[in-house]
Amino acid sequence: MIEIVGLTKTLYSGGHPLQILHGIDLRVPAGEFVAIMGPSGSGKSTLLGLIAGLDTPTSGSVKLAGQELVGLGEDALARLRGRTLGFVFQSFHLIPTLTAEENVAVPLELRGDRDARPRARALLATVGLAERGHHLPGQLSGGEQQRVALARAFVAEPPILLADEPTGNLDSATGERVLALLADLRARTGTTMVLVTHDAGLAARADRVVTLKDGRIDSDRRAG
Numbered sequence: 504m505i506e507i508v509g510l511t512k513t514l515y516s517g518g519h520p521l522q523i524l525h526g527i528d529l530r531v532p533a534g535e536f537v538a539i540m541g542p543s544g545s546g547k548s549t550l551l552g553l554i555a556g557l558d559t560p561t562s563g564s565v566k567l568a569g570q571e572l573v574g575l576g577e578d579a580l581a582r583l584r585g586r587t588l589g590f591v592f593q594s595f596h597l598i599p600t601l602t603a604e605e606n607v608a609v610p611l612e613l614r615g616d617r618d619a620r621p622r623a624r625a626l627l628a629t630v631g632l633a634e635r636g637h638h639l640p641g642q643l644s645g646g647e648q649q650r651v652a653l654a655r656a657f658v659a660e661p662p663i664l665l666a667d668e669p670t671g672n673l674d675s676a677t678g679e680r681v682l683a684l685l686a687d688l689r690a691r692t693g694t695t696m697v698l699v700t701h702d703a704g705l706a707a708r709a710d711r712v713v714t715l716k717d718g719r720i721d722s723d724r725r726a727g
């Protein structure tokens with residue numbers, strides 16, 4: 504479960520404050536699939552980064568599975584993230600010196616799984632990259648890197664999956680395949696999913712659509 508209360512984020516650029524998030528309150532029950540929508544610059548990626556503890560809020564609180572993130576030390580935060588979160592960045596963030604298969608295997612190796620490499624290989628095959636496991640990220644297209652990033656995010660079957668535009672660089676057939684994988688992950692493991700998307704087709708599959716506008720929640724409605 505994700506619980507966000509009174510979340511604000513203000514940045515200072517050139518000495519001037521720029522408020523990006525204005526008091527966001529959001530509660531996502533375990534197992535829910537929420538799509539976050541809204542125009543470019545409305546604060547979607549900023550919000551997702553705060554939920555993941557990758558960035559610190561100016562004020563407010565973020566709790567994952569009952570644990571407050573704000574004020575947690577780096578090590579405790581890293582452990583909590585490792586246990587509970589899968590994250591797909593808008594810009595992928597694959598490790599450039601590791602092959603696709605090695606990138607996907609990282610979360611499993613971090614928790615000591617012996618079959619990390621074969622599992623990574625199998626998941627790459629499911630996202631249509633069976634032949635590309637030995638390639639470095641720089642040798643893959645944007646859509647291929649995105650599929651590697653998705654595979655890395657859900658290989659360890661995290662209780663919470665956060666993804667920023669997970670189908671943004673994919674053609675519709677590949678996008679459908681990724682959505683089917685997400686649906687399968689959710690059906691098997693009850694994963695809570697928060698996905699930022701501009702894709703109305705993806706949003707239509709969510710339980711709930713939250714729309715941001717100028718750093719505020721503009722609407723929050725049940726979908727489907």
Ligand SMILES: Nc1ncnc2c1ncn2[C@@H]1O[C@H](COP(=O)(O)OP(=O)(O)OP(=O)(O)O)[C@@H](O)[C@H]1O
Nearest residue numbers: 514516523541542543544545546547548549550593
């Ligand atoms: N490091 C930063 N310095 C200055 N401004 C920033 C920084 N990061 C984000 N912003 C600004 O904060 C606002 C929200 O950015 P954010 O990336 O969260 O938007 P977004 O909704 O994810 O947009 P997009 O759909 O284009 O990905 C934007 O106006 C952006 O320019």
Ligand SMILES: [Mg+2]
Nearest residue numbers: 547548593667
């Ligand atoms: Mg964004």
